[in-house]
Amino acid sequence: GQNIDQPTEMTATEGAIVQINCTYQTSGFNGLFWYQQHAGEAPTFLSYNVLDGLEEKGRFSSFLSRSKGYSYLLLKELQMKDSASYLCAVRIYNKLIFGAGTRLAVHP
Amino acid sequence: DAGVIQSPRHEVTEMGQEVTLRCKPISGHNSLFWYRQTMMRGLELLIYFNNNVPIDDSGMPEDRFSAKMPNASFSTLKIQPSEPRDSAVYFCASREPGAALGEKLFFGSGTQLSVL
Numbered sequence: 001g002q003n004i005d006q007p008t009e010m011t012a013t014e015g016a017i018v019q020i021n022c023t024y025q026t027s028g029f030n031g032l033f034w035y036q037q038h039a040g041e042a043p044t045f046l047s048y049n050v051l052d053g054l055e056e057k058g059r060f061s062s063f064l065s066r067s068k069g070y071s072y073l074l075l076k077e078l079q080m081k082d083s084a085s086y087l088c089a090v091r092i093y094n095k096l097i098f099g100a101g102t103r104l105a106v107h108p
Numbered sequence: 109d110a111g112v113i114q115s116p117r118h119e120v121t122e123m124g125q126e127v128t129l130r131c132k133p134i135s136g137h138n139s140l141f142w143y144r145q146t147m148m149r150g151l152e153l154l155i156y157f158n159n160n161v162p163i164d165d166s167g168m169p170e171d172r173f174s175a176k177m178p179n180a181s182f183s184t185l186k187i188q189p190s191e192p193r194d195s196a197v198y199f200c201a202s203r204e205p206g207a208a209l210g211e212k213l214f215f216g217s218g219t220q221l222s223v224l
Contacts, residue, residue, distance in 0.1 A: 033212070042199060042215035043151070087151065095141070095164060096213060100150035 002026045004099035006088050011105045012078055020073045020102045022088030030091040032064050034073045037085045037101065046086075047073070078106050110134075112216035114200050120222045126188040129219045132181055133202030141213065142175055142185050143199040151199070157183065190223045197221070 003025040012018040024032070031050040035043040049055055049064035049071065061074040073086055085101040113132040121127055133140050141156040155165040157177045165175070172191070177183040187194055197220050201213040 042217055043213075044215070045212035048212065094139070094158065095153055095156055097153060098143075098151040 002090070002092065002097055004088055004090055004097065006086075006099045006102045008100070009103045009105070011107065012075075014078055014080060014106055014108050016078050017074065017076050018078060018104065020075070020086050020088075020104065022071045022073075022099060024069050024071070024088070024090050024099075026069075026090050026092055026097070028092045029066065030093060032062075032071045033089040033091065033096060034060075034062050034071075035087040035089060035098075037087060039084070043087055075104075080106050080108070082106050112200055112202050112214050114198075114216035114219050116219060117217065118220045118222075120224065121190055122224050123191055124189045125223075126186065127190045127194075127221060127223075129185040129198050129200075129221070131183045131185070131200030131216060133183070133200070134204070134214055135181070136204060137202035137214070138180070138205040139203040140177060140183050141201045141203070142183070143201065143215075144196045145199060145218075146196045154185070190221075192223045195221055195223050 006022045033048050034046040036046050037043040047062040049062050052065055054063045059076045064071045083106045085103050087101045088099040089096045115130045139158050142154040143151050145151045154167045155175045160177045173187055175185045197218045199215050199218045201215045203211050203213050
């Protein structure tokens with residue numbers, strides 16, 4: 001079976017750094033994706049990892065350890081507009097399976 | 109490009125009625141995915157097509173659900189008969205062809221379905 005776990009909710013302060021963790025147990029792993037979803041909107045692509053290590057893209061970075069089945073999304077210099085759900089997704093063969101998402105609330 | 113276009117944006121219907129959701133993928137994309145999102149179950153993959161052919165429908169909840177893709181620019185998801193537990197946001201997403209594994213999905217705005 002497939003299992004993707006991430007915390008349900010997190011809170012953080014504007015300007016701070018937050019790390020959102022994701023663990024997975026799947027077969028046929030072909031990459032790990034992070035998507036952002038604002039309330040009432042569609043998910044939008046943030047980052048992608050297929051090899052172990054850190055991928056940096058502006059204020060957002062994503063890390064992957066395939067041997068541990070573990071990834072995290074790091075958000076720096078948090079802004080109020082970063083309040084959203086962050087979805088961890090694993091690509092299995094040709095399809096993308098999503099975790100339940102982490103709701104992040106950024107407060108002043 | 110207009111992105112992935114879904115219609116209707118909102119649908120309210122009564123239990124037992126037929127519901128048809130529509131999706132137009134981004135031109136040139138050859139993979140299309142139907143997802144359902146609820147608070148309880150998150151974003152679930154229902155079915156996906158590659159080059160208009162259904163590849164994996166293992167996520168379709170039951171026989172009341174059916175999906176078609178008659179051509180590269182149009183897909184439908186039909187629920188007949190609908191039930192209150194089908195209430196959810198239904199997203200369509202498309203992906204461009206390519207050998208690289210990092211192709212991202214582009215999502216439509218979704219259809220908010222309420223079955224009373």
